[in-house]
Amino acid sequence: MPAFWSEPDWDEHERVEVVHDRASGLTAIIALHSTHLGPAAGGTRFWHYDDPAKAMRDALRLSRGMSYKNAMAGLPIGGGKAVVLLDKTGRKTQAMLHAFGDAVEAFDGRYVTAEDVGATEDDMVTIHSRTQHVCGLPADEGDAGGDPGPFTAMGIYHGIKAAIAHKLGKETTKGVHVAVQGCGSVGSGVARLLAKDGAQLTLSDIDEKRAAAVAEELGGKAVSAEQVMGVECDVFSPNALGAILDDEGIARLDCAIVAGGANNQLARPEHGQQLHDRGIMYAPDYVINAGGIINVSYEYLCRREGTSCDINEVRKRIAQIPARLEEIWRESDASGRPSNEVADAMAQKLIGR
Numbered sequence: 039m040p041a042f043w044s045e046p047d048w049d050e051h052e053r054v055e056v057v058h059d060r061a062s063g064l065t066a067i068i069a070l071h072s073t074h075l076g077p078a079a080g081g082t083r084f085w086h087y088d089d090p091a092k093a094m095r096d097a098l099r100l101s102r103g104m105s106y107k108n109a110m111a112g113l114p115i116g117g118g119k120a121v122v123l124l125d126k127t128g129r130k131t132q133a134m135l136h137a138f139g140d141a142v143e144a145f146d147g148r149y150v151t152a153e154d155v156g157a158t159e160d161d162m163v164t165i166h167s168r169t170q171h172v173c174g175l176p177a178d179e180g181d182a183g184g185d186p187g188p189f190t191a192m193g194i195y196h197g198i199k200a201a202i203a204h205k206l207g208k209e210t211t212k213g214v215h216v217a218v219q220g221c222g223s224v225g226s227g228v229a230r231l232l233a234k235d236g237a238q239l240t241l242s243d244i245d246e247k248r249a250a251a252v253a254e255e256l257g258g259k260a261v262s263a264e265q266v267m268g269v270e271c272d273v274f275s276p277n278a279l280g281a282i283l284d285d286e287g288i289a290r291l292d293c294a295i296v297a298g299g300a301n302n303q304l305a306r307p308e309h310g311q312q313l314h315d316r317g318i319m320y321a322p323d324y325v326i327n328a329g330g331i332i333n334v335s336y337e338y339l340c341r342r343e344g345t346s347c348d349i350n351e352v353r354k355r356i357a358q359i360p361a362r363l364e365e366i367w368r369e370s371d372a373s374g375r376p377s378n379e380v381a382d383a384m385a386q387k388l389i390g391r
């Protein structure tokens with residue numbers, strides 16, 4: 039494995055630890071990018087990497103992303119991420135989860151983990167049996183915590199409304215055409231909220247039956263996964279994969295706004311400039327998709343303080359996402375710099391860099 043400080047994603051991370059537990063076969067990387075604002079929080083990805091250097095890259099890149107996301111959401115937490123390197127079969131055992139929980143516990147609260155790709159709620163409960171420093175545990179009715187998807191969708195819905203007010207001067211989404219890529223937990227949640235307002239919806243998913251079912255439920259139109267990026271619409275909302283905004287993807291867009299929940303939508307930072315040059319307003323992904331982390335971090339902080347964690351408080355905090363987006367777009371309008379660059383600069387300042 040190459041030295042991680044020669045990696046392009048190395049960004050003065052405070053601590054990066056490789057964990058190996060011989061008895062269970064666990065190999066993991068835990069990266070703390072910044073604890074400037076509080077304990078470094080970010081999920082654990084369980085994945086098979088054909089090259090361990092790719093796992094290190096993910097840990098470095100994703101932990102920095104969490105620092106930015108948490109800071110821009112106004113949370114008193116820093117950014118971290120863990121990756122567990124699975125074998126080709128994707129085997130994940132109780133003993134590995136226990137060993138991973140012990141590794142998180144050894145950080146003594148400086149790293150707080152959560153669910154990410156490849157993890158289940160049950161895995162989180164198992165990890166929690168070895169450490170308190172877990173967020174996103176099952177929640178009681180009316181309390182913060184649990185599945186972050188609906189909260190992420192809520193934040194994106196608020197963000198889309200703010201975007202159409204800013205860019206199109208419209209106070210309501212009634213009749214506004216939104217093309218949604220990905221009808222999973224986040225995308226279908228966003229679509230349902232928009233449908234209540236009377237937005238015009240085009241839906242797509244690689245699982246065409248899923249897109250068709252959501253379209254039928256909401257009175258929208260389903261298109262194929264290949265078509266969705268070229269649909270003429272007001273808002274293109276990516277809620278499936280990362281890196282879709284590349285040279286080819288941006289050239290196909292026929293919209294005024296890109297605003298959706300997928301992580302790492304820009305293939306490279308310069309694609310933010312390309313969107314800007316085409317006059318397409320971009321809602322930086324890590325700002326608009328922070329609803330889920332707002333929910334689970336609030337759950338963790340309440341549990342740590344021993345206070346009650348009313349879900350209404352989470353809703354109020356998610357409703358503040360548009361204010362941050364407005365700040366970014368105003369600064370972008372005034373300076374002529376693309377919104378992704380403006381957001382990165384704001385985030386870096388907030389984490390003391």
Ligand code: NAD
Pocket residue numbers: 186187188190219220221222223224225242243244245248263277278279280299300301327330
């Ligand atoms: P999900 O797995 O529930 O849904 C993703 C959907 O996208 C699936 O239905 C899948 O079939 C579809 N899809 C995959 N490739 C596609 C393609 N090329 N075109 C169209 N559809 C495609 O995942 P989710 O929880 O809804 O998350 C969606 C995105 O949002 C991911 O990028 C995730 O990292 C990001 N995100 C999720 C949360 C959350 O709280 N769940 C928070 C922040 C960011």
